[in-house]
Structure formats: C-alpha cells, structure tokens
Amino acid sequence: MRHPVPASSSSPMMSMPRMGRDDVIKGTDDDAIISKLQVSAVDLGYLDDPFVKHFVKRPSRRPPLINRGSYLRTRSLDALTEQFIRGTLGLSTKTVSPPSTLSAATSSSTSSSSPAPPTPADATPLVSPIRKQIVSLGCGSDTRYFKFKSEGLSAHKYFEIDFQESTAKKAAVIKKNKAFTDIIADPELKLGLGGTELYAKDYCLLSGDLREFVDVIVPKLKAHGFDTSIPTLFLSECVLIYIQPSDSDAVVDWVGNNMMASLFVVYEQINPTDAFGAMMLRNLKARRIELPGIHAYPSLVSQQERFMSRGWLAAKAVDMNDLLASLSDVEMKRISSLEIFDEVEEWQLLAQHYCVAWAFQVKAQSENERERLVDFFYSSVST
Ligand SMILES: C[S@@+](CC[C@H](N)C(=O)[O-])C[C@H]1O[C@@H](n2cnc3c(N)ncnc32)[C@H](O)[C@@H]1O
DSSP, rough: OOOTTTTTOEEEEGGGGTTHHHHHHHHHHHHHHHHHHHHHHHTTTSOOOGGGGGGOOOOOOOOOHHHHHHHHHHHHHHHHHHHHHHOOOEEESOOOOOTTTTTTTOSSGGGSSSSSOOTTTTTOOOOOOOEEEEEETTTTTHHHHHHHHTEEEEEEEEEEEEOOHHHHHHHHHHOHHHHHHHHHOOOEEETTTTEEEESSSSSSEEEGGGGGGGIIIIIOOOOOOOOOTTTEEEEEEEEEEGHHHHHHHHHHHHHHHHOOEEEEEEEEOOSSSSHHHHHHHHHHHOOOOOOOOTSOSSSSHHHHHHTTTTOSHHHEEEEEHHHHTSSHHHHHHHHHTTSSOHHHHHHHHHTTTEEEEEEEEEEOOOOOHHHHHHHHHHHHOOO
C-alpha cells in the first residue's frame, strides 16, 4: 500500500533549514491552498473558486485521493458557512428539522436544545434577517469571504486571523488585485500595522497568535467592530490541532462563555493511534509538522465531548466517509467523472482520519429568543 500524506504533499518551505516550529506551521497553508487550486474549477472542476489561483505561485499536481479530500473538506465547510449566512430567525419555534448527515447531534438535556421535531405542517414562520459575523481562525490563504461575497452572500462582518507573516502576504495579494478589491467594494479599504492587516467595512484581516486569543486577539477583534451579541460562526479549518490543547481549549471556552450565540466548526485529523494514524503522524513528523491537539481529541466522540463537556448546547462530528456518503447521486457521479479514482480502500482509511465537527452555544436573554436561535443553528448545520 502506498503511504499517502493526507494533508497534502510537501511544500517548498519544508526544505528550508533551521526553521522554527511556527514557521513550519505557517507553511502548512501553502499545502492547503495548492490542494484547493488543484480541485478548483481552473484545474479539475471539483469546486468553483476563481480566487484561489491568486495565492498559488507554484501549482503542483495532487493525487485523486488528496483531491477528493480537499473537495469534501471545502464543500462541507462551505455548506455550513452558506447555511449560516442564509439563515433567518423564525418568529415561531420548532420550525426546523434536525440535520441529517451532520445531525443526530449530542445535545444537553435542556428541552430547547434537543433536536427539534419536524416542522408542523401549519407552521408558517415569520422570519427576520439577522446581523451575523464570521471569524476564520488561522485563515491562511482561504478565499471563502471572496467566493461567497462574489455570489451575493455576505455577513455583517468577516474577520480573518493568522500569524503576522501570513496575513502580511495575504494583505499584499488582496490590496494589489482588483479581483479582490472589487469584491470588498469599500473605498475606505486600508492596510494597517505596516501592511500586515487589512480593514474594510465588512472584512478585517487581523494578525495575531491564537495562543494569545483571550488577551490579544479578542481585544483586537473588539477594536475592529466585533460584536459578542450577534450570532457568530467560528471556523477552524485544520488550525486548532496545531496548537496545544490548553490553548485551543481557551479559545473554545472563551467563545462558549462570552458569545451570545455561536457556532463553532472544526475540520481536523483524528484517529492517531491505529496503523494508518501512526503512519500519518510519522509522515508529518518527517516534515517537522506536529499535531499537538490530536491526542486530546482523537475520535469523533471526543470531538463532540470537547464542546459538550464545556457546556455547549449541541455538538456533532462526522468523518469524511460520512461526508462522501451524504453526496447526492448526481454530485457523486459528477465528481467521479472528473478523474480516474481507483484508490477506494486507501480512501476509506484516509477518510476515517479526518473529521468535521460542529457545536453551538446560545446564551440568549429570553427563552423565546433562545429557542429561535437554537432553531437557527440547527438549520445552519442541516444538510
Ligand atoms: C493548514 S493551514 C489552514 C489554512 C486555512 N484555514 C485553510 O484551511 O485553507 C493552518 C493555518 O493555521 C495558522 N495557524 C496555526 N497556528 C496558529 C497560531 N497559533 N496563530 C495564528 N495562526 C495559526 C497557520 O499559519 C496556517 O495559515
């Protein structure tokens, strides 16, 4: 059996001598974005994202196995983000069925947090638009804000956070490129902190270390209009696993305790101790990449418990086999036609080692508001 490197293949940065651990972690973004280019419309047609190409200097071919993984990763986080952006607050409760693939969530014992029953036939919810925020933790070169806004979908504010070196590179690409500035569409768009940050009306690219989330990042977010009282989606796409569990727990705790209504979505590796998992860690270690978080949250159950044990209202984790199985026949046929895929057994193993987890927390003032927000979040995670 071949030994795939699931995250993606090696990056040129990896061969640089004497790099610090943080430099190696910053380099993981190069892999992520090259993989996304490979699966994008420009190359293979799994996904449609015209913005990715601007961040890739040296495209390189990825195996079908990796392409399928990158496609499912992006597609599932895109779907959750889209549903969050589109979601409205019904004025009546119990109008939303619990989700299917990402459903059957573990939930706390309070009545409003248990999966809502199917919509009563006569429930005609009055809906109200809601101001929402998105915070992308360790955003790297991710282009989700631009892709969605180009399709007419945007939140009140979209914050992106990464190490200063990474945000400086991203800010430079965005600021000089009309494809991006046209989407931001803010004449007051400006660079800050020596070109390492970008500020616009609905978009902020901020620099910082997630290990200093509470003391440094949160005050910075607040200084740029972050509002703890509106529903907020936190995205951690292959990020929290790179920091120590005590530091990632501090992020999850702060969000759960301080936001009025939050949805947290995590994509990361699991199952480090079986043969494939051990090989995955060895391959990463050979590239000096460590995953300090993987042993704290090594399974689908522990990914859910990460949130439930901290008092979140509901949580669910699924692996990539579940995500693939949730594709419609038409979509499965479409992606199967894009390239020859004969690594079925390897895929199943690989797919058991990557998960998408979501959790939500609501600390609304009134019971009515709380129920409406719970329904809103269930509709955000339904598939
Ligand atoms: C594998 S990349 C993923 C990038 C992006 N989320 C995506 O999926 O395309 C991991 C990102 O997390 C960032 N990161 C890791 N640890 C971080 C920390 N302590 N503070 C800020 N950013 C961090 C890295 O710089 C890198 O951009």
